[in-house]
Amino acid sequence: MKTSAITKKTKKKIVHKYYRWLEKKARLLQGTKWLLHQYKLKKYLDVCFRGTVQEFYDKVSQYDVISFDIFDTLVTRCVQKPIDIFSLLGLWVEKYYHINKNEFLVARIKVESDENKRLNGNATLDDIYHSLQSYFNISKEKCEKIKNKEVELELKYIIPRTDVVNVLSKLKKEGKTIYLISDMYLPRNVIDNILSQCGIKTDLYDKIYLSSETKKRKDDSTIWIEIAKDNQKRKYIHIGDSFTSDYKNPRDNGLSSILIANSWERYESSLIRYCKGIDRYDKIGDKVIKGLIFNKCLYNSPFVHKHSELDCYAYVFFGPLFLQFCNWLSESTKKDNINHVWFLAREGFYLEPLYNSFCKKKYLKKIITTNYILTSRKAAAIADMHSVDAIKEYLLNGGFVGTLDDLLDSRFGIVEASGSDKVYSLPRDLDKVMIALEPYKNKIYSNSKLQKKLYQEYIISVDPNFKNEKIGVVDIGYSGTAQYYLSNILDKKFIGYYFALSDNVRPEKNKQKCRACFFKSKNYQPDQNPWMLIESVLTAPKGQFGGFFEDGSLIFADSDKTASNKENLERFFAGIKKFIEDIFSLMSAETIVESNFSNGLALDLLKSFYWENVDIPQEVRHVFKVETTFNGGDGICKVFK
Template sequence: MTTLFSFDIFDTCLTRACGEAKNTFFLLAERILGEGSDTSARNDFALIRMNAEREARRLCINDENEEITLNDIYKFCDFTSITNSSNAIIMQTELDIEKEILLPVDKIRNEINLLVNKGFSVIYISDMYLPKTFIEEILVHHGFYVNKNIYVSSEIKKTKSSGHLYNYIANKRHISKQHWLHTGDNYNVDYKIPSRMGIKARLVNNDYIPYELQGKRMMTDGTTPLSGYAFTLSRAIRLSLPDSPNNIFASTFIAPMFVPFVYKILCDSKARGINHLFFIARDGYILYQIALEMKDHFSSIDLSYLYASRQALYMAGLEHVSPEQIKKKMPHLKHKRIDGILYELHLESYDYSKLPLSGLDGFQIIDLLFQEKTFIDALKKKYNEQNDYVLRYFKQEGLSNGNCAIVDVVGSRRCQSAINTILSKNNFPKVYSYYFEVTWSRITNYESYFAANYQENVIKSPYYNRASQPLYEQFFAITNQQRAIEYQNTENKIVPMFEPDFINKDYKQKVFEANSTVCTKYARYYIKVYNNNCSITNIQVAQRIFAAFLYVPRKEFLKAIELFKCTGSGEANEVLLNKKSLLYVIFHIKEFFRWPEGQLVYSSGYLYPIIRYILKKRLQKIMRL
C-alpha cells in the first residue's frame, strides 16, 4: 500500500508563464535595464546570468555538494559593464519576477489536496537553486498544502538526478521505497531514476499541445525567447485552470488573439493622445474586461462600456429622413421583410395591412412606405426622439468630449459612421475607432480607424471567413450582456432599452464565464512583458493557428463549440455542428457549407483523414460557393 506521495515542483505543481527557466533572465534584463533598453544589452545581460550559473555548477558542485544556490550563482555574475544596479538588487528582482510569473497546475493541486484530505502523507521534491523558503511561500500562495514537507536540493545539497535525494528522504522519513509513489514531469529524474531505485513513479504530461507549440515556434524570431511569450502563456493559463473544453479552447485561441489586440490599442491610444475608450456592446464586453485588467498600466486612459447596437444607432445616424438615406446607411434592410424593416426603424406597431407587399424586396418596401404620409410622420417623430436621446446618452457618457475612440470586434464601420454623423451634425468632435477585424462590406470613407485584420487579406479562402466571423463575434465575444435596441429617458437619465434574449442562457453563461476567466487571467500575466512591437505579430500568428484549426480541426476542441449557434437578431439561425451520422453528412455535405471540415471531424472522428481524401473535390467545390 502506498503511504507516501511525493511531487516534483517546477513544471509539475508550478509552471512559468514565460516557459523555460532561462526566459526569466530576459524578463530580468528588461526589468533592470528598462523597457526601452537596447536589444543587444538585454541579450548580453541574460547571457551573463546563464554563464554565471554554468560557472557556479562547474566550480561549486562536488561529491559533497551536488547543488548550487542562487547566492552561489550571483558570486559569478558581473553586470558592471551593463548596469549600475548591485547584484543584491538584481538577485532580489529575479526572485520577484519568479513570484510574479509562476502559476499553479490546477489538476495536480486538486490531486494533492484530495490526498491530504484522505490523510495521506504528501511531500514536495525539487532539484532547484532557489531557496526553500521562497518555494514554500509560492506553493502556499497558490493554494498547495505545505507543512514542513519540502525537500529542495539547494538546501540539502543532494539531487534527484543522482538518486541521493531520494535516499536521503527515505532515510529521513523511515519509509520503505515500495510504499512510495513519486509524480513528476521529467522522464529521467522523476521516472527512470526513482523506478530503478524501487520507488513507484508516475510521469505527468504538462507539455505544450500542438497549437501552442506551433504558435511558439512561429513567433520565435532569434532576437529574444520572449517573442513566443503569447503561446508559452497559453499553456500556463490552460494548466492553471480546471481541465474543461471551454477553458482549453479559450486559452488556445481566444486569449492569444484578443489580449494582444487590446494591449495594442491601449498603446496606440496612449501614443495618439486618446484619453477615453468606449467598448461597444455587446461584442466589445470581453475586450472591455481585458482592458480593465491592464488599466493600471494605462492610467491616462478612461475605459467605458457603451450600450449601443446597429438598431440603436443606425436610424439616429441618418443625416435626414429619406428613403435614400435609409438605403445608404442601412443597406442590410434590402434583404428584410416588412416586419424586420419596421423593427429596425422602431415602428413595430405601424399598420401595413393594406399595402401591396407581395414580391417586393426590402428597398422596394421602403419606397412604398414613403408614399404613406402616416408612415413618414411616425418615422420623423421617432427619428427626432431617438436622435435627441442618443445625443444625450453620448454626452452623458462622455463620448462627445473629444479625444475618444470606440472599440469593436468585427465591424463594417457603420456604427462609427452613425456615431460620427450624430456628433458632427451637433458640432461635437468625431471619434476614432479600433476593430479586431473589418469586413469585406465595410464603409470606405475618409474617417480614420485601426484594424488588426482586414477580412479580404486575412486568409484568402472564403471557407475560412464563413466559419471565422460568427465565431469571432458570437462565440469568442459571447457575453451575458443584453442587446440595446433604443434609448429612453428615465428620471432625467438616458438608459438603454434591451431586446429579449432568446439564446440558451445557461449555455451562454457557461461559455462567457470560461472566456472571461481565461482572458482576464491571461491579460494579467501578458501585461508583465512590455513588448508592443510583438503584439500585432501575436495576433497574426494566433489567427493563423486558428485558421489551421478551422481547416483541420482536432475533435477534442470541437467539444467547446458543439452547442454553439450562429444567431441573427433575437433568434437562432444556424448551428455550426450538427449531431448527424457520418453517412448523412457525406451524402448531404452541402447542407454544412458554413463549416464542412468541422462537421466531418465532428461526425467521423479518427476516420476524418480518409473521409476528407474521398470528399476532397466536393469540399473544394463547396468552399468556392
C-alpha cells in the same frame, strides 16, 4: 567578353544550386529533428499516467513512502519555459542597470551551465551570481540586488498544480511518509517559501532533498542510490514529470515510479499546437500568456483531459485577444488625442466595463471618459433614409432573403401587410425590390426624419458635450456601417476603432478615419470567419436596438433569445476578466505594451478554437450564436453548426 559572360552565368547557376542544396538539407534536418521530437514525445506520453485523480490516489496510496518531484510536478511557473524567468529578469536589469536584456539572458544561461560543469551539476544560486558578477564586472551590491530580483520573480510566477498538491495532502493525512526531491540551484529558504506559497506547508512532508544541499542528483542517479539504500524494507514510489530523472532512474535502482505529464508536454501533443503553430510566438508577453493558459488553466492538472467549463475556454482562447484589443485601443486613442470613446451597442455592453477595468489597472485611473451608445446598423440607417440612392445603398449592405413584409419590418421598422408572399433575394433582386417599395417610400422618408430627430435628442441626453469632443467609436468591425450613419445623422466626424475591417470601409466615404487592431483585408468575410465568435459574445441582455417609438421610448427586438444566454455570457466575461487580472498580477503596467505581445498569438488561438473546434463540448458550443433579423430568417445564427 563572351567567355566572361558565360562564366558569370555558370557561377550564378552554381550558387543557385548550392543554396537550393542547402535549403533541401536544412528542411531534411528540420524534418529529422521533428520526427525525433515526435518519437520522444510519444515515448514520454505512452508511459505517463492516464486516469482520474482518484485512480492516481488509489494507486500511490498502496505505498509506505511516496516522493514527489517539485518543479513541474507539484508546482509550475506561469511562463512558457523556466528560462523565461531570466527574460523577465532581463527587462528589469536593462531598465535599472543598463545591461542589454538579450545579453543578460545569454549570460545567465551560460554562467549556470559553466558553473554546473565546474561543480559536477551542483551549482548553487550564489555560485551562479558570483560568476555573473565577474562576467559583467559589476559591484557585489548590484549583483545581490539582481539575484534577489530573480528570487522575487520565481515567487511571483510560481503556482501549484492543484490536483497533485491535493493528492499529497491527502496521502499525508493518511499517515504516509512524504519526501520532496529536486535537482535545483535555489537555496532551501527559497524552496520553503515557494512550497508554502503553493499550500505545501512543512507539516505535509517529512524530508526534502535538494541537490544544492546534498550534492546528489536525480539525473545522475546519485540520490536514488542513497534513497534505495535507506528504504529497503519499505514500499517506495516516486512521482515526477521527467522521463529520465523521475521515471527511468528510480526504476534502474529498484524503486517504483510513476510519470505524470507536465503542462508543456501536454501542450506539445495537443491540437492547439498543430492547428496554428502557436509556439512560434516568442515575445516576452507571449511567453507569459502561454504560461497562464497552459500551465495555470488547460493543463495544470495531469488528470483532467477535457474541460467543460465555459470560463476556462474564455480564459484560454478569448482572454489574450481581448487583452490585445484593450491594450491596442488604449495606446491608439492616446496617439489620436481622443478624449471620449463611445462603445456602440450591442458589442460595447460587456466591452466598455472590461476596457475601463483594463485602463484602471494599466494607468491607475480612468484616462478617457466613455459611454455606451445604443445603435445598430438598422437603427442608424433608418435615421438616414432621405433619398432613393440612400435606400439602394442600404439595401446593398448585406444580403437578405424573405418577403416584402419581412423586408419592411427587418430593414425599415415598418409593419405592413402587403398580402404578397413573393420571396426576394438581395442583392440579386434589387431592382424588383425598389419597385415593390415604391408605395412605401413616403412612409420610409417620414419615419427616417422622425428617427433622426429622436436619435439626436438621445445622443444629447447621453453625451451633452459631444459636439465639442474628439470622439472615437468602438465596434467589432466589418464595414463600419454604424459609424458611417451616425456621422451623417449627427453631422460629426469620428475615428473608428475596430477588431477587424474589410477593405470596403464605409466611413472613409465621408472622410472619417478607421483603424483595425488585428487586420484590414479585402478577403475579409465576417460570416466565414472566426470573428463571428466575437460577435456572438459581444452582445447585450436586451435584444437588438431598433430605434425609437414616437414618444422617444426605445425599441428593442425580442430579447428572450439573448436574455436566456445572459448567465453564460457573464461567466464567459468573468473568464476573460480573470485572464486580464492574472496578466496584471504578473507583469508590470509598463511592460504591458503592444511591443511585448504578438498580434498573431491571440488571433491564432481564436482561429484554433473556431476552425479546429479543439474538441469543444456541446454545452460550450451552444453559447456561440448571433441574434439578428437583418438578413431575414428566424434571427438566430449558430456559429458551430
